[in-house]
């Protein structure tokens with residue numbers, strides 16, 4: 341189903357990606373619809389991060405293709421934005437970090453300021469707007485990365501293990517922000533190795549195993565009873581690789 345006013349769904353067909361002589365993803369077909377967050381889960385090395393980078397266009401598949409189902413985005417408007425496990429911040433103020441990509445997107449001064457202020461308020465960093473970004477704590481830096489991405493008003497926000505280096509309090513803050521962003525209508529696609537986090541956030545689960553999508557299902561159904569033995573083992577905490 342095409343979501344009104346967005347380019348979704350994002351459709352990936354028969355993706356194959358190899359690097360260093362190793363096939364990392366093979367035969368991956370996936371449709372990302374508008375709606376609550378899609379969580380990509382699976383064992384270490386399953387290919388979750390590579391899949392996210394392909395979907396975002398940071399990597400190109402060796403074969404297969406990825407296309408948006410909806411109409412073209414307005415000029416200068418990025419359809420997707422991505423937040424990485426460890427944010428890379430400019431050696432500038434918190435606010436300047438949010439403003440910078442808005443300038444690259446060609447937005448006018450007043451609109452840049454409006455969006456930056458709203459995004460910093462959303463992540464609870466308004467009071468730290470003039471601080472040097474690189475002096476923030478790890479959790480604050482990740483919240484800034486979320487603000488910087490969300491200020492671009494993407495249709496789709498890719499989050500690659502955004503809580504991997506964070507403590508429980510900072511993780512909770514990031515989850516609350518992700519939930520608020522999703523509730524406001526941005527589609528979130530997120531990788532995690534944390535099953536508890538997947539249960540808390542997912543509307544839909546994609547289970548990736550050794551470079552293949554073994555399951556894609558509504559979260560409730562997936563957690564109530566995975567279909568494949570690999571996913572069932574993963575859910576009950578058995579060692580799966």
Ligand SMILES: Nc1ncnc2c1ncn2[C@@H]1O[C@H](COP(=O)(O)OP(=O)(O)OP(=O)(O)O)[C@@H](O)[C@H]1O
Pocket residue numbers: 359360362364382383384385386387388389390391531533
């Ligand atoms: N550029 C590359 N060259 C060679 N191998 C790579 C490259 N990028 C990723 N890989 C390998 O591909 C596999 C999948 O990597 P990826 O980071 O996508 O896994 P993941 O599911 O995100 O794992 P984790 O949960 O540990 O982050 C890994 O074995 C990784 O070492």
